[in-house]
Amino acid sequence: MQTWFITGASRGFGLEMARAALAAGHKVIATARIRRHIVDALQGDHERLFALTLDVTQPASIEAAVRDAVERFGRIDVLVNNAGYGQLGAFEEVSRDQLVRQFDTNVFGVFDVTRAVLPIMRRQRAGHIITISSIAGMSGGAGSSIYCASKHAVSGWSEALAEELALFGIKVTCVYPGRFRTDFLDRSSVRYGDIKIADYAAFSTARIEALDANNHLQAGDPQKFALAIIDLASNKAPPVWLAGGSEGYRVFMAKANALRDNAERWKEVATSLDVQG
Template sequence: MNKENQKVWLVTGTSKGLGLHLIKLLLSQGHKVIATSRNTDALEKEITSFKENLFPVKLDITSDTAVKKAIDESIEKLGRIDVVVNNAGYSLVGSMEEMTDAEFRATMDVNLFGTVNIIRNMMPHLRKQQSGHIINISSNAGYIGFEKAASYNAAKFALIGISEALAQEVINFGIKVTVVAPGQFRTEFMNSINYVKNRIEVYGVDEAEKMWTKFSGTQPGDPDKLSKILVQISEMEQPPLHLLLGPDTYELVTQKRAEEDAEFEKWKSLTLSTDFD
């Protein structure tokens, strides 16, 4: 790869799952990768080739101070960051009643506020460059509420709204924004699911845990194909703002939209009855 086409990527959550698949692809293509993880030792063991372009950063993205320091030091070392992929996250399974305040907030801290910390501290650099692409990894759970996944839904729904607002704020600075909603891809994600500790039998969390554990390793989506698509959109002059990935996600989201349209139409008379006469 010539230097003109080489980009500097910052990817969060890279020691396993989609993040690891993505950075392996980027390194093989000659890009420079700032790879953040809570466990950089595990990350470096996974990377056996093209290590000269890998810049691992041990980082807790829930710490705004730590994020700012990591980004500033990375810019100082490499000069710029062209593409940011907010990928770090995990799911908490359990009903609203079962979730403790600490469990709910921890999910939001990683899945939502960690991404916000990255965006907030990247913006001064991207605005100065007058270029860049921020890719936020949401989920089909960002469009559809699923039982026993309320905290994950809350974070992933929020990422879509944040991405829509951010895209409007940064368009005049030459910065692009894409929010990606993958379905079920064959990564380690299922094995990193957290389950509520205080369980109430009627909600069936024990059965859910058995089901998701059994499902792990059989997901239909190919994470290498997903990674290639992320690279593909990073090269577009006008990338999508919203990108659904996976036939399962497309079917679920389009069906949900049709059901919403029907519900809105059903209650239209009430909706339009609220203005002063």
């Protein structure tokens, strides 16, 4: 039996992972900004479920949740950094205020929650940190530059963190899901740019219409995703990078091929820059 600490557990991936972990017999600390939403979705607390209020942008909220979790269950074996949202829109149409809010949640929130949990895992000399990134953290795309930047940030951080924490027996995995049938594109979740620029009008309108048309029609199954994450946490040698869904696999392969082709095309320039002699 493991003890899981999941952020953003009131809906989407977070809720499905909480359900799957409970079904597998694990203990779960399920957190979200509005605790009642978790309680309603999971039908109340019980001996293996502890629902907590947690706003990842508020350090005091993080500290209180982690403290209460350890008091209740004594340890944290798996941390799932899942809380986040998509700030979409062309770069120039996203204000600095929107940019800061995106990074406060998707990046600094992840950092702060992990920083609060790591002392517990180091004392245990065991643990697994699973951070939900996105295919946007593997390959950039027009109309989502700020979201891509936030997910690339936790991707690079996860790679380095995996090396730092191996000394303590703590594993790190960054997961890159493609498009899944969650409410990610609902207007209660996704955000669009708050600056209107005429040059981007046609592009932005077409992109919003396309995303709205695809909402809840995505290929990925959130329940299958959750089950895969539960299995991942039991793996003795989990990967640092994990693609999510067939779209995630395609993006991984396309990125790998593009990097290889780029490296070969520009090999002469790259290798000419070393000090000679």
